[in-house]
Amino acid sequence: MMRNDRLGLYVHIPFCVRKCLYCDFLSHTATEKAIKKYCQTLVQEMVLWGGEQHIQGREVDTVFVGGGTPSLLSVEDIAPVLKGIYDNFSLAEDVEFTLECNPGTVTKEKLHCYRHYGVNRLSIGLQSANNRELEELGRIHTWEQFKETFTMAREVHFNNINIDVMAAIPEQTVESYDTTLQHVIDLEPEHISAYSLIIEEGTPYYERYAANPPVSEETDRHMYQLTGEKLAGAGYERYEISNYARDGYMCRHNVKYWRREAYLGLGPGAASFLYFDGVPVRFSNTRELEDYERQVKVGKMPIAEKETLATEEEMAEFMFLGLRCTKGVSKREFEAYFHKKMKDVYGNVIDELKGMDLLAEDRDCIALTPKGIDVSNVIFAKFI
Numbered sequence: 296m297m298r299n300d301r302l303g304l305y306v307h308i309p310f311c312v313r314k315c316l317y318c319d320f321l322s323h324t325a326t327e328k329a330i331k332k333y334c335q336t337l338v339q340e341m342v343l344w345g346g347e348q349h350i351q352g353r354e355v356d357t358v359f360v361g362g363g364t365p366s367l368l369s370v371e372d373i374a375p376v377l378k379g380i381y382d383n384f385s386l387a388e389d390v391e392f393t394l395e396c397n398p399g400t401v402t403k404e405k406l407h408c409y410r411h412y413g414v415n416r417l418s419i420g421l422q423s424a425n426n427r428e429l430e431e432l433g434r435i436h437t438w439e440q441f442k443e444t445f446t447m448a449r450e451v452h453f454n455n456i457n458i459d460v461m462a463a464i465p466e467q468t469v470e471s472y473d474t475t476l477q478h479v480i481d482l483e484p485e486h487i488s489a490y491s492l493i494i495e496e497g498t499p500y501y502e503r504y505a506a507n508p509p510v511s512e513e514t515d516r517h518m519y520q521l522t523g524e525k526l527a528g529a530g531y532e533r534y535e536i537s538n539y540a541r542d543g544y545m546c547r548h549n550v551k552y553w554r555r556e557a558y559l560g561l562g563p564g565a566a567s568f569l570y571f572d573g574v575p576v577r578f579s580n581t582r583e584l585e586d587y588e589r590q591v592k593v594g595k596m597p598i599a600e601k602e603t604l605a606t607e608e609e610m611a612e613f614m615f616l617g618l619r620c621t622k623g624v625s626k627r628e629f630e631a632y633f634h635k636k637m638k639d640v641y642g643n644v645i646d647e648l649k650g651m652d653l654l655a656e657d658r659d660c661i662a663l664t665p666k667g668i669d670v671s672n673v674i675f676a677k678f679i
Contacts, residue, residue: 301356303551304384306337306376307562308362309584312400312435327369334372336588338379340561343596345383349571350559355380356387357548357558359395360414366396370408377412386413391547393418393457398436398444406451416546417448418457418488424475428464438478445482455544457486462518464492465509472518473525480529485544489522490537491515516669523665535620536663536671553616555609563587563597575604606633610640615675623655623662637661644677 310325310333325333344350358380365373380386393416394409409417423429424438436444448456458479462472479487494504508515523533531539535553538546551558552568555575560567564582568575581587581599590597604612610633617624629637638645645661648654653667653674667674 300353301387301556302350302353302384303357303359303548303556303558304355304380305548305558305560305565306358306360306380307560307565308360308365308368308376309333309563310362310367311364312367330368330372332588333584334368334376336591337376337562340591340597341379341383343591343594344559344561349569350384353385353557354387355384356390357551358386358390358392359548360393361395361418363395364397364400365394366400366405370404373405374408374412377409377414381413391416391455393546393548395420396444397434398441400435401444401447403447403451406447406453410451410453415453416455416457417453418459418486419444419448420459421475421479422459422461423464423467423471424478425467425471428467428471431465432461442482445484454485456484457488457546458482458484460487460489460522462489462491462522463508463510463515465504467510467518469514469517469521473521476522476525480525486538486540486546487526487531488538489526491519519669533621536668550620553619555612555616575609577602577604609633610635611678614641614678618661618663618671618675618678621662621668623660625659626661627659641678648674648677 310330360376368376386392390413392414394414395418396405397420419441420434421438421441422432422434424441426437429437445456445458460475460479464472476489492500492509494500494508510518522539526539527533530541532542532545533539534545535549538549540546548558550556555568557569558567559569560580563580563584563586566577566579568577570576578598578601580597581590587597610629613629613632614624624637626637629635633640645654645656648667649656652664653670655662655664655667663671663674
């Protein structure tokens with residue numbers, strides 16, 4: 296299940312037109328010169344990993360180009376990056392190849408370029424169909440620009456599109472959120488990611504809302520429940536706490552994270568999870584752009600943090616990552632991998648949570664109940 300010969304690849308593009316007020320992702324505003332230098336460095340890092348013995352011979356079956364705003368890059372800048380993926384890694388015939396894009400930065404020329412290099416899935420950041428709410432978030436686009444981007448993507452024959460939607464936005468009401476959901480449903484995307492706004496430390500929103508959240512907990516909960524009901528009614532299956540898909544369109548790359556399958560991250564701050572001679576290792580690149588470029592230039596892997604996981608840490612990850620998926624975690628897979636029964640390790644915790652109607656159990660799987668999904672972070676902490 297977790298250790299296989301296939302590999303996920305994440306490629307980070309750390310540039311935005313401007314940083315949104317709620318965002319704590321690693322991103323920068325940049326000049327064209329800085330972008331070109333970065334793209335050249337990114338391809339150099341691909342070359343380094345392409346020659347690594349632990350990577351050679353492994354098929355890459357998911358690619359995710361994220362950011363930042365990958366669609367900010369010109370065709371001349373993004374094309375060598377996409378080509379570099381093919382030049383240095385062995386991509387599976389059925390590869391899921393996702394690229395994140397934001398309205399206001401997309402052109403038909405760019406979309407044709409993505410298609411040319413095998414991108415077959417787009418993830419478009421909408422967040423809200425209400426222009427006032429978009430402005431409040433610091434987004435650079437309008438609902439009208441989003442629709443134009445979505446229409447262009449369909450015209451260029453992208454038939455696997457995710458739309459990001461956000462709840463609990465400042466000044467947002469249940470009614471305006473309901474309208475956003477309906478507008479998105481009307482577009483019939485294959486996948487919808489629906490998240491509540493999280494106030495992250497170090498962002499402008501943290502200073503503004505850390506002590507006084509923009510919407511009440513009750514309103515946030517109402518929006519959350521509305522999401523599940525409305526999307527289910529429109530034919531979307533919830534397969535993870537915040538992700539919904541039509542049949543056959545769940546994001547295979549993200550599923551790798553939750554199932555602890557191997558993935559490699561490229562670019563500053565990018566995280567990886569690989570098995571070296573059967574030993575699970577988590578590591579991440581330096582977050583500093585200049586340090587990243589300096590190390591890659593001299594042929595050095597830009598790794599800043601590295602952790603070999605103990606068995607207890609692996610078991611905890613198996614539980615709290617796997618429980619994010621609605622199908623839950625498999626007792627059979629747990630025993631096959633760890634050579635211990637799940638109940639022998641976590642029996643007391645599982646029984647306690649079942650007694651509170653937060654977990655459900657059948658012959659093989661343990662999963663969150665609807666009530667458990669509402670307090671999932673509390674449940675996950677029980678396994679750490």
